[in-house]
Amino acid sequence: MTRRLLTGNGAAAWAARLARVDYVPAFPITPQTEIIETLAEWIDAGEMPGRTVTLESEHSMITAAGAAAATGVRVFTATSSQGLLYGMEMVYTVAGWRAPFVMINVSRGLASPITLEPDHNDIMAARDSGFLQIHCSTCQEVLDSVLLAYRLGEDHRVRLPVIVNLDGFYLSFTREPVELPEAQAVAGFLPPYDPESTRFRASAPNSQAVAVLGSSPYSYFRYESHLAAVNAAAVFEETAAAFAETFGRRYQAVEAYRCDDAEIVLVMIGSFATKARQAVDQLRAAGQAVGLVRPRLLRPFPAEQLRRVLSGKQGVAVIDQNISMGMGGVLHAELAAALYGKPQVPPVLASFIGGLGGRDISPQEFFEIAAITRKAVEDGVTPPARLLYTREELREVRKLQAIAHQERNTLGPEA
Amino acid sequence: MKTASRILGSAFFLADYEVQDAPRYGAERRGAPIFAYVRASRQLINERGIIGQPDLVVVADDSLVSLPAAGVLQGLRQHTVMLINSHDAPEVWKDRLNTAATVLILPAMEDSEDRADLPFVGTACAAAAACLVGVISRDLVLEAIRVELAAHGSQLVERNSNTALRAYDAMAAQAGCVTEGVEISASNYDKPQWIDLPCEDVDRAAPSVHAAATSTRVKTGLWRTVRPVIDDSLCKRCWWVCSTFCPDAAIKVSTGGRPEIDYDHCKGCLICVAKCPPHAIEAVPEHVAQREEKQGA
Secondary structure, X not given: OEEEEEOHHHHHHHHHHHXXXXXXXXXXXXXXXXXXXXXXXXXXXXXXOOEEEEOOOHHHHHHHHHXXXXXXXXXXXXXXXXXXXXXXXXXXXXXXXXXXXXXXXXXXOOOOOOOOOOOOHHHHOOOOOOOEEEEOOOHHHHHHHHHHHHHHHHOOOOOOOEEEXXXXXXXXXXXXXEEEOOHHHHHHHOOOOOOHHHOOEOXXXXXXXXXOOOHHHHHHHHHHHHHHHHHHHHHHHHHHHHHHHHHOOOOOOEEEEOOOOOOEEEEOOOOOHHXXXXXXXXXXHOOOOEEXXXXXXXXXXXXXXXXXXXXXXXEEEEEEOOOEOOOEOXXXXXXXXXXXXXXXXXXXXXXXXXXXHHOOOOHHHHHHHHHHHHHHHHHOOOOOOEEOOEHHHHHHHHHHHHHHHHHHHHHOOOO | OHHHHHHHHHHHHHOOOEEEEEEEOOOOOOOXXXXXXXXXXXXXXOOOOOOOOOOEEEEOOHHHHHOHHHOOOOOOOOOOEEEEEEXXXXXXXXXXXXXXXXXXXXXXXXXXXXXXXXXXXXXXXXXXXXXXXXXXXXXXXXXXXXXXXXXXXXHHHHHHHHHHHHHHHHOHHHOOOOOOOOOOOOOOOOOOOEOOOOOOOHHHHOOOOOOOOHHHHOOHHXXXXXXXXXXXXXXXXXXXXXXXHOOOOOEEEOOOXXXXXXXXXXXXXXXXXXXXXXXXXXXXXHHHHHHHHHHHO
């Protein structure tokens, strides 16, 4: 086992290599491109077996990934943001084929306006597709999650594709020490994919119910996918236990940090959760009983584990790095749905929206989120949702608007 | 700068530190200001992203200071050490920036005899930083350069190593002057100045610009560190070579075949210098060109 500095993108590529993938359909997009470039280089140099093909779009890329997976080979692909959305028709379609493969999504905010930096609206758009979702907060976790994802998705009880999500820039381009497991240990944990009878061969065609169906068979197949996704929760626990036995790193579906005696709990997904972890340490040093809960698994939604860890807490602050227009934070709504009507539910479930388009969340903001949640507990009133946005930021926007409007005024609307 | 951050990151890692290094950039990459950052700690690093309160800021070119987008002054405190590649003295910069931070000068690399050494300013920055933090030996800097640049061949490793050692030794008097700053306290902090965004009229709130050709208003020429200057007496009026190869369409040719460089938008990539068949275009360091302009005026 060697420890070396790797970016999140590098860790993703290494994971695909260690998983001995057969086929990598690819299409470039910032900030993901480095992953497929690295794999293409290795395959070209003969350092890694397998084939890679650059398709003409993400739509074709995801089709190729699903089709190849249906023939029973191990498939890896990667995309980001607009690319994921461009392929969205096929994201939903291939998930229904029940052919497992792993796709990396490097999170990046969506247009419009356009940005290169991360938030989670791209991955949230794939939320209801049938893909399982694992969310990472460190480069090590990226590598490990891809290996976990193959074993999880390929399990006979699941047979669904899996998206492993990592944040652009804060993981994709950030180097951290990553333990690179031995190929032999990976082979032991992740044996070759055995598609059993679900494999499709062109020489022996069979039907996988892709015809246009009436409501009853349609409902049946859709609900079967849902049940398989629900099944994946227990299979994830098993897989994570096997992973811990082989590699010594234990991954829970929900990471709870300093939560046992916590009164206030922050809830976040993704790489900014490590910033929350740092803030929790500082708040603890200042004598405040604050913890952090980070769902690693978003699909299936680990509702039971979340209820368990949040049971009896006084206040919960959900920090969403996404926004559902006309509703608010997606994670906040999902957590509320998981908690509503259950015993020992925290009386305060506050919503904060921050980190849109990679906007930083400062330590002071985490401290203030904890303070507001504590105050809400004392008052017994949940505060309205709060966008993390400062006066100074608005001043910056005003400057841009002044320039844009100046041009409108001088050139006129016809210009 | 990305490579510089990786050399420094690798050097810390070789010295048994936990490390995080990363570049940051926007949509426009060619010749645009870029920054990268490095965190190092004996413990697991949970902090992530932009460093709000840097202990050391290294500025690879002093022209960056006046670019708001480069943000080199962000988070500067009394505790911060600012190392700047400049011809001006530290007192001049302290006065100009009105800062309490310690300002150190990295001897400007463009004084080097061999102009081919110029691209190694990143290595110089990394090596100087390694000396200033006081926990990285010369040998580890060289080892880190080997780790990061081996793929580019031994010649490049050697030249970067020489540049690195010069920069490292130039900082010897200040070795170890960079120390870890105090964390912000969770019990005594400046409250964030959050506001409730008003719902505004769509004319203002839609992200649209209706005017044409607004990009010309961004003076990308400010990014230039070296200026191509055409020697009229050597120019053969070929009418097309320099202007065709200019990736920013910043060279126009008049009807008489005389090329003219639009310095508001020339980023100083020097492709024209390399392409001009009669070698009629010279590369002049920006600060020298500006000084000459001033004297001529």
